[in-house]
Amino acid sequence: MRALTLGVATAALLVMSAGAQAQGKKYTFALVPKNMNNPFFDQARDGCKKAEKESSGSIECLYIGPGEHGGGDEQVQVVNDLIAKKVDGIAVSPSNSAAMARALEGAKKAGIPVLTWDSDLLEKDKALRTAYVGTYNYDIGVNLAKLAMPLKPQGGTICIQSGGAAASNHNERMQGIRDTLSGAKSAAAPGTRLAGQNGWREIDGCPLYTDDDFPRAVQQMEDILGKNPQLDAFIPTGGFPQFIPQAYRRVAEKHKARIDNGSLALIVADTLPVQMDLMKAGLSRGQVGQRPFEMGYKTMLFLKDMKDGKAPPKDPTYTGLDVCTPQNAATCIGGSGS
Known part of the structure; x- marks a missing residue:
């Protein structure tokens, strides 16, 4: 091909x-x-x-x-x-x-x-x-974190989903998330892993890397939320799982009660029309778009x-x-x- x-x-x-x-x-x-x-x-x-x-x-x-x-x-x-x-x-x-x-x-x-x-x-x-x-990719991470923080003022457990380990833009976004949640500027992307700073801790197995494979992104989201039913925040640095809206909807609707009451801070990068429709349907609490x-x-x-x-x-x-x-x-x- x-x-x-x-x-x-x-x-x-x-x-x-x-x-x-x-x-x-x-x-x-x-x-x-x-x-x-x-x-x-x-x-x-x-x-x-x-x-x-x-x-x-x-x-x-x-x-x-x-x-x-x-x-x-x-x-x-x-x-x-x-x-x-x-x-x-x-x-x-x-x-x-x-x-x-x-x-x-x-x-x-x-x-x-x-x-x-x-x-x-x-x-x-x-x-x-x-x-x-x-x-300014660092600012995407900053704003993703800022949307999560009011929902979780004491911090909590988090999983970040990224595009690829070698993609500088996603590493910069991850650094922005980590720096903002921790309250300390790290030396370089992808930033310092969250291990209790300001109450935030990244769970084992995260960050996740999708390599821009959207079905994989949805599967990763389903698996991580299924294995960690009390996860406080799930933040993709790109719109990966939402780019297959029906599959994303199927997974997110399982956790809609937690999204609605703020116990799951589901914040996603990008604001394409299909993503905005998902947010309006109550299947994310915020979107940061380019x-x-x-x-x-x-x-x-x-x-x-x-x-x-x-x-x-x-x-x-x-x-x-x-x-x-x-x-x-x-x-x-x-x-x-x-």
């Missing part, structure tokens, strides 16, 4: 190249998500396509990434292929930050401008991209500015957060959208 996807992308690149020669200056910019068929990244794709539509033919948005359950190695191969095809710019959300840095050394040698979005490179590798465009549409849109415009000799974007360029609760659900979503 990946070979087919990349083959289609190669054909598309050749057609775009021919179009560029016929029309004059036309740029092919690649928007590379961590994986395809993901409702979060689909919104970034829509923003990318909006920029393309508004560009009067000067931008071609090439949305390409690993398959639905693709990992860091597959994403690196996608980027290597894009470099070989000499696209005009790359905006990538690294799944494995260290591995992606090695690939982006090739982009730097080829003179291809690179932006990161949603997830960044490690600090030591940031010279390989011009800027990061997206969420603005992926804006990430996809802005990265295309920034890459064009850079190719046109204009100033690069500020590094980092943050796209903002939406902090939603059942009380403010009608008004909490801001920023750009489709």
Whole structure:
């Protein structure tokens, strides 16, 4: 399937190249998500396509990434292929930050401008991209924790569910959760494990890592809540279990009484429409959302500015957060959208 996807992308690149020669200056910019068929990244794709539509033919948005359950190695191969095809710019959300840095050394040698979005490179590798465009990921964790704290003023047991151990954005979010709950700033992501600080303790077997496998995320949630019926807080750093809404609903409804009375602080990252519907149905106590549409849109415009000799974007360029609760659900979503 990946070979087919990349083959289609190669054909598309050749057609775009021919179009560029016929029309004059036309740029092919690649928007590379961590994986395809993901409702979060689909919104970034829509923003990318909006920029393309508004560009009067000067931008071609090439949305390409690993398959639905693709990992860091597959994403690196996608980027290597894009470099070989000499696209005009790359905006990538690294799944494995260290591995992606090695690939982006090739982009730097080829003179291809690179932006990161949603997830960044490690600090030591940031010279390989011009800027990061997206969420201040640490603040997602801070706000997830702040939604849990009023429900559990004395602290309690917690399980954090993350995307991947090598994903810098999720590690930064975990650090934000841990630092906020503990009341002490840790030296680096993913932060200091909670072992009683301010009354908070991470249970054995956590954090959980989904590797962006949504059925696995739901199964992990079901298992951990089933084995720990008195768990005080369950906080995913991304919308993983909610991206299969019927399965999530089936699990969460088993614990709805505890969600309703606040004995289970179920707080989830992201605020896609399906997630907001779940919160409004009483199946979470809060959602902290990003603005992926804006990430996809802005990265295309920034890459064009850079190719046109204009100033690069500020590094980092943050796209903002939406902090939603059942009380403010009608008004909490801001920023750009489709």
